Amino acid sequence: MSKPVVAIVGRPNVGKSTLFNKLIGERLSIVDDTPGVTRDRIYGECEWDGRKFSIVDTGGIEPASSDVILSQMRSQAQLAIDAADVIVLVTDIRTGVVATDSDIAAMLLKSGRQVILCVNKCDTVGSPPPEFYEFYNLGLGDPIPVSSVHGHGTGDLLDLIVKDLPPEEEDKKEGELIKVAIIGKPNVGKSSLVNKISGEERCIVSDIAGTTRDAIDTTIENQYGRFTFIDTAGLRRKSKVEDSIEKYSVIRAQMAIERADVCVIMIDASVGFTDQDSKVAGLAHEAGKGCVIVVNKWDIIEKDDRTMIEYRKRLEEDFSFMSYAPMIFISAKTGQRLDRLFDLIKHVANANSMRIATGMLNDVLAQAVARVQPPTDKGRRLKIYYMTQATVKPPTFVCFVNSAQLFHFSYQRYLENRIRETFGLEGTPIRFIIRERGDK
Ligand SMILES: Nc1nc2c(ncn2[C@@H]2O[C@H](COP(=O)(O)OP(=O)(O)OP(=O)(O)O)[C@@H](O)[C@H]2O)c(=O)[nH]1
Numbered sequence: 503m504s505k506p507v508v509a510i511v512g513r514p515n516v517g518k519s520t521l522f523n524k525l526i527g528e529r530l531s532i533v534d535d536t537p538g539v540t541r542d543r544i545y546g547e548c549e550w551d552g553r554k555f556s557i558v559d560t561g562g563i564e565p566a567s568s569d570v571i572l573s574q575m576r577s578q579a580q581l582a583i584d585a586a587d588v589i590v591l592v593t594d595i596r597t598g599v600v601a602t603d604s605d606i607a608a609m610l611l612k613s614g615r616q617v618i619l620c621v622n623k624c625d626t627v628g629s630p631p632p633e634f635y636e637f638y639n640l641g642l643g644d645p646i647p648v649s650s651v652h653g654h655g656t657g658d659l660l661d662l663i664v665k666d667l668p669p670e671e672e673d674k675k676e677g678e679l680i681k682v683a684i685i686g687k688p689n690v691g692k693s694s695l696v697n698k699i700s701g702e703e704r705c706i707v708s709d710i711a712g713t714t715r716d717a718i719d720t721t722i723e724n725q726y727g728r729f730t731f732i733d734t735a736g737l738r739r740k741s742k743v744e745d746s747i748e749k750y751s752v753i754r755a756q757m758a759i760e761r762a763d764v765c766v767i768m769i770d771a772s773v774g775f776t777d778q779d780s781k782v783a784g785l786a787h788e789a790g791k792g793c794v795i796v797v798n799k800w801d802i803i804e805k806d807d808r809t810m811i812e813y814r815k816r817l818e819e820d821f822s823f824m825s826y827a828p829m830i831f832i833s834a835k836t837g838q839r840l841d842r843l844f845d846l847i848k849h850v851a852n853a854n855s856m857r858i859a860t861g862m863l864n865d866v867l868a869q870a871v872a873r874v875q876p877p878t879d880k881g882r883r884l885k886i887y888y889m890t891q892a893t894v895k896p897p898t899f900v901c902f903v904n905s906a907q908l909f910h911f912s913y914q915r916y917l918e919n920r921i922r923e924t925f926g927l928e929g930t931p932i933r934f935i936i937r938e939r940g941d942k
C-alpha cells in the first residue's frame with residue numbers, strides 16, 4: 503500500500519532540486535486551494551518500469567559557514583537513513599569530491615541503506631571526464647554520471663533506483679494495517695501518546711534495529727485492529743539537536759503524513775491553537791489523508807460542564823478548513839479516552855477509503871439538485887449530468903457539468919455536505935474533479 507520512498511541528499515547547489523524536478527517530470531501533485539497553506543514542493547510521485555515510488559528532495563540547506571553546513575547535512579542524511587528505502591547522494595563534477603561528500607558518504611555507507619551515488623553536471627555526452635573517477639573514492643560503488651539540466655543519465659539512475667527498491671510483495675502485508683502519523687508542535691505530547699499506547703497494547707514491532715524503514719515505526723494490535731504509528735523514531739530522538747532544525751522537522755512530518763492513512767493532529771490543551779497547528783493540519787488536508795484533531799493534556803485543564811463545548815467551538819472556527827475532522831479530548835498521561843481515539847482512527851480510515859457506487863451517488867445528486875437549484879449566470883444554469891467516484895484515499899468524484907465556471911465553490915460545498923451526510927464520510931477530505939461537456 504505505502505509507496506517506497508527515495509530520498510535525494512547532497513550539498514547545497516549540487517543540483518538536487520533540478521534532479522528532483524527532472525525525475526518527477528510533470529507529475530507534481532495538483533493540490534486544491536487550501537486557505538493559508540503553501541506546500542513546499544519537496545515530495546513527488548514517480549513511476550518507472552512499472553514501479554511507483556515517492557521522491558523527497560531534502561535540499562534547501564542555507565549556505566552558512568562550512569561547519570554549519572556539515573551539521574545540517576548530517577541531519578539531512580539521518581532523515582534519509584531513517585525514512586527512505588533508497589538514498590541518492592548527489593555530488594557535483596565541477597567541484598569534485600569535497601570533504602563534506604566524504605563525510606556524508608561514510609555516514610550513509612554505515613547505515614546499510616541502499617545508496618546510489620550520482621555525479622551531477624556531467625553535461626557532455628560520451629565518456630565522462632577524468633575527474634569522474636575520483637568519485638569512486640567515496641566507497642559507494644559505481645558512480646552514475648548525470649546531467650540534471652539536460653536529462654542525460656537520469657534513465658540509468660531510475661533503473662538503479664527501481665532495482666534497489668524493496669520487493670513489491672512487502673507492500674501487501676500492510677493491507678489490513680491502518681497507518682497513523684501523529685503530528686503537532688514540539689512538546690504537545692506526541693511521544694507520550696505513543697509510549698502510553700505501546701506500553702498498554704500488544705506491541706508487534708517496535709524499535710527493532712535493522713535496515714528497513716519498519717524500524718522507525720511502531721505497530722500495535724488491539725480490539726480495534728492493527729495500527730502502525732509512523733516514524734516513532736523521530737519522536738523518540740527528540741532530544742538530539744538535529745531534529746530541532748525547523749526545516750527538518752517539517753520535512754519529517756511531511757514524510758510521515760505521506761505514508762499515513764490517518765493523521766492525528768495534536769493540540770496542547772494548555773496552549774491552545776496556534777498558526778503552526780493550522781500549517782501541519784493543512785499538510786494533512788492537502789495530502790488527502792483522514793484527519794482526527796486530538797486535544798491532549800485535557801487532564802490539566804480546569805473544567806466545568808461548559809469547558810469542552812466552548813473549547814470545541816473555538817477550535818472548530820480555527821480549523822474551519824477541515825470541518826470534517828472529528829475532535830477528541832484526551833490525556834496521553836492518564837490514558838483518558840484512548841479507546842475512543844482508536845475507534846475514531848478506524849472510522850476515519852474507513853471513510854478515507856470508502857467507495858460509493860455510481861448509482862447511489864447519482865441518486866444523492868438528483869435529490870440534492872431537486873432540493874437546492876444549481877446556480878445560474880446570465881440566464882445559463884449549471885447542469886450536473888453525472889457523477890462517479892474516480893479514486894479513494896481520499897474519495898475523489900468526477901463531475902460532468904455543462905460549465906465549470908458555473909460550478910461555484912458554494913455549490914460544491916453544498917454537494918460535498920450532502921454526500922458526507924448520506925454516506926457518513928466523516929474525517930476525510932473529499933475532492934471533486936470537474937469535467938466540462940457542452941450544453942445538450
Ligand atoms: N551545468 C549544469 N548545471 C546544473 C545541473 N543541475 C543543476 N545545475 C545548476 O546548479 C545550480 C544549483 O541547482 P539546484 O538544483 O538549485 O541545487 P540544489 O542542490 O537543489 O541546491 P540547494 O537547494 O541549495 O540544496 C543551478 O544553477 C542549476 O541550474 C546540471 O546537470 N548541469
Ligand SMILES: Nc1nc2c(ncn2[C@@H]2O[C@H](COP(=O)(O)OP(=O)(O)OP(=O)(O)O)[C@@H](O)[C@H]2O)c(=O)[nH]1
Pocket residue numbers: 686687688689690691692693694695737740798799800801802832833834835836
Ligand atoms: N499533564 C499532561 N502532560 C502531558 C500529557 N502528554 C504529554 N505531557 C507532557 O508534555 C511534555 C511533552 O511531551 P512529549 O510527549 O515529549 O511531547 P512531544 O510532542 O513528543 O514533543 P517533541 O518530541 O519535542 O515534539 C512532557 O513533559 C509530558 O510529560 C498529558 O496528557 N497530560
